[in-house]
Structures are given as structure tokens and as C-alpha cells.
Amino acid sequence: MAEFALDLDDEQKAVREWIHGFAADVMRPAAAEWDEREETPWPVIQEAAKIGLYSLDFYAQQYFDPTGLGIAMTMEELFWGDAGIGLSIVGTALAAVGVLANGTEEQVGTWIPQMYGDADDVKLGAFCSSEPDAGSDVSAMRTRAVYDQATDEWVLNGTKTWATNGGIANVHVVVAVVDPELGSKGHASFIVPPGTNGLSQGQKFKKHGIRASHTAEVVLDDVRVPGGCLLGGKEKLDERLARARERARSGERVKNAAMATFEASRPAVGAQAVGIARAAYEVALDYARNRVQFGRPIIDNQGVAFQLADMRTQIDAARLLVWRASWMASAGKPFTAAEGSMSKLYAGEVAKTVTAQAMQILGGNGYTREYPVERMHRDAAIYTIFEGTSEIQRLVIARTLSGMPIR
Numbered sequence: 001m002a003e004f005a006l007d008l009d010d011e012q013k014a015v016r017e018w019i020h021g022f023a024a025d026v027m028r029p030a031a032a033e034w035d036e037r038e039e040t041p042w043p044v045i046q047e048a049a050k051i052g053l054y055s056l057d058f059y060a061q062q063y064f065d066p067t068g069l070g071i072a073m074t075m076e077e078l079f080w081g082d083a084g085i086g087l088s089i090v091g092t093a094l095a096a097v098g099v100l101a102n103g104t105e106e107q108v109g110t111w112i113p114q115m116y117g118d119a120d121d122v123k124l125g126a127f128c129s130s131e132p133d134a135g136s137d138v139s140a141m142r143t144r145a146v147y148d149q150a151t152d153e154w155v156l157n158g159t160k161t162w163a164t165n166g167g168i169a170n171v172h173v174v175v176a177v178v179d180p181e182l183g184s185k186g187h188a189s190f191i192v193p194p195g196t197n198g199l200s201q202g203q204k205f206k207k208h209g210i211r212a213s214h215t216a217e218v219v220l221d222d223v224r225v226p227g228g229c230l231l232g233g234k235e236k237l238d239e240r241l242a243r244a245r246e247r248a249r250s251g252e253r254v255k256n257a258a259m260a261t262f263e264a265s266r267p268a269v270g271a272q273a274v275g276i277a278r279a280a281y282e283v284a285l286d287y288a289r290n291r292v293q294f295g296r297p298i299i300d301n302q303g304v305a306f307q308l309a310d311m312r313t314q315i316d317a318a319r320l321l322v323w324r325a326s327w328m329a330s331a332g333k334p335f336t337a338a339e340g341s342m343s344k345l346y347a348g349e350v351a352k353t354v355t356a357q358a359m360q361i362l363g364g365n366g367y368t369r370e371y372p373v374e375r376m377h378r379d380a381a382i383y384t385i386f387e388g389t390s391e392i393q394r395l396v397i398a399r400t401l402s403g404m405p406i407r
């Protein structure tokens, strides 16, 4: 287990420079176009695949980096480049982590490579959990998975919403109810393999920001998947359900395993928010040094300079929370104060505030699409909503600190 350190080693620095180069040279010049088109930027994903930046190998290397900082560093640089394109590149990783968290070794080896495809034939993955009536309240999920013993198949029915890459992915990971009596303890995750009948894309959403990332409903109409598509396998599921039923009978409360997974994955989302905030701050700093009003650069006014000082302080604080939680996840430290949620909460809020301040510093130019901060501000707004809203992060932190079932 690596000690927590703020110094990246030479190899990490080289990887960061490499990602930064791609973000600056390929993503940034394409950002405005794909934001306007509101389409998945396939050519940029293909470029990323060609150099190995969109690949299972690269993410596995960063995911298992013993310092824990690999994924945080990767996310920050990509999202510094552009958040919409960044999400199109890393959306697959969300589905891959769903398989990694619950799947057997064989399932991991079979399905994750199919989510990425290869440089000549790039594919995507999608993680489908949210539903129209089950957003923050996952226990209200209705999509049903029923086992058909005669054919050893699971039959999925329901409608998922807000799925990143939903309907255009090669492999979908779908969370569904297998035992409605058990609330969120009665859920299981399934692979829906490429080309499976009955899975279709519903409405594609037109969004405020991250518009280069595809977000859509996914409709499951009698979708039949082989028994082997249940992540973790039937035996493990039956054992888990039996334990949950026993606990429900005895009234025993146990720690939610899914919560631990969320704590470990939330810092990666926080790191994306840090990348957007840093990008907007840099534009604002440069502008404030060069824009002259009343015969001097606007940064000569404390009112502007102090804003920049606060912006930089908040960004650095957000990064420190993200790095701490990332290291804790990798070192297997218990999240006794919901440090993962803390990092996502703070970084998301900082991204929203800092990008708004950046627009203010750019004045009228900040409000136009001639400059990138307006897009960055629209992109930042999702970071207090998805992967658990800011309110839900506060709920998790407050419950963890107090031990009380705060509602």
C-alpha cells in the first residue's frame, strides 16, 4: 500500500503530460463544434483509441495505480480539455466499473473489452440504473428481471432514463429488481450483450451542458439474456438474497455494500469537476491580466484579483479532497466520514461557482460562445446533479457522521 503523497512520480507526470497534450491539441479545438452538434464525437474517440487513451489497458493501468491518483489525474486532464467530449471518452468506464464491482473474472474478461472495441472499431458501454421514478431514490426502481429456469435466461422489462451512451453502446449494464420485497437489497446487475432483441433507445435528451455526451432513455421490452449475464452469477445472488431476507426478518441493519462502491467511485467524478474549474480559472486569469479598463489590466483591481485568489484556493482544496479520497479507496481505508462523497460534493459545487466567476471576469465576452467559459459553466452544472446530487452527498455525509437515519 502506497503512503499518501502529493508528489506524482516521473511516470505519472509523463502520463499527465501525454493526456494534457491530447486534451489541448485534439479535444479543445473540437469542443465548441461538438457542443453545438450535440452528438457523440466519434472521430475524437477514435483519435483517443488510436493513441491508447481510449482503451481498457489504459484505464486498467490507472485504476490499479498503487498511489490511487491515476484515475483522478486522468479525469482532471481530460475534463480540462472538454467535459462533453471527456464524458464521451470516459462514459464507458462507468459501465466497466459496474462489471468490475460485481462481475466474475470471466465476465470482466468477456464484457469489458467488448465495451471498448479496438482502435479500428471503437465501441461504447452504458450503465443504466436511473429510472423516471427512481433517481435519488434507487429503492423505487421498477425495471424487473425474472429468471426463466426452462431456458436459463433472465427476462428484463422496464424503462431506464438518463443513460450516458444509452442505446448507442455495444454493451449495456442494467440494474434491475429481482426481489421487490427487499428494496435496494433486491437489485442485481445484468449485461445486455450487443444486438440483443428488445433493447431500444427511447428519447435522446437535449441538454443544458455536456452536450457532446449522448444521454438517452433505454427501453427494455422482454429482453432475454443468458443466465451467464447476471453479474456475479446465480449462486452468489441466491446467497445474497437469502441473507437479505434473513436480515429483513430479524430487523438487523447492515452496512450497504453499494455505498462503499459509491464512496470509491465518487472522487473520479469530483476530479472531472476539478478539471472544468481549472480550465475556466485559467481562461479568467489570462483574460484579467490582459483586459485593460480605466487604463490598467482589470486584475489590478482587488475586486477581480481576490476573486481569482478564491477561485484558485477552492480548486486546490477540491483537488486535495479528491486525491485524499482516491488514495483512501486504493489503500482500502474505511470512509468513516464519507470522504468520497465529500470530495464529489465540494468539487461539484466549486466547479459551478468558479465557472460562474470566470464568466463574470470575462464580462460580455464571458457570456458569448466566442469564449469557452460559457460552455464550461453549462458543463459544470451537471456536477451537482449526476452521480448523486449535492443534497444526496450531504445526506450521506451527515448520516455517516451522526450514525442517524437523517431523512
Ligand SMILES: Cc1cc2nc3c(=O)[nH]c(=O)nc-3n(C[C@H](O)[C@H](O)[C@H](O)COP(=O)(O)OP(=O)(O)OC[C@H]3O[C@@H](n4cnc5c(N)ncnc54)[C@H](O)[C@@H]3O)c2cc1C
Pocket: 094, 127, 128, 129, 130, 132, 134, 135, 136, 137, 161, 162, 163, 164, 165, 207, 210, 215, 382, 385, 386, 387, 388, 389, 390, 391, 392, 395, 407
Ligand atoms: C446528463 C446526465 C447523465 C446521467 N448519466 C447517468 C447514467 O449514465 N446512468 C444512470 O443510471 N444515471 C445517469 N444519470 C442520472 C442521475 O444520476 C440522476 O439524474 C440523479 O441521480 C438525480 O436523480 P433525479 O434526476 O431523478 O432527481 P430527483 O431524485 O428527483 O431529485 C430532484 C431534487 O430533489 C432533491 N432530493 C431528492 N431526494 C432528496 C432528499 N432525500 N433530501 C434532500 N433533497 C432531495 C435532489 O437533490 C434534487 O435536487 C444522468 C443524469 C444526467 C442529467
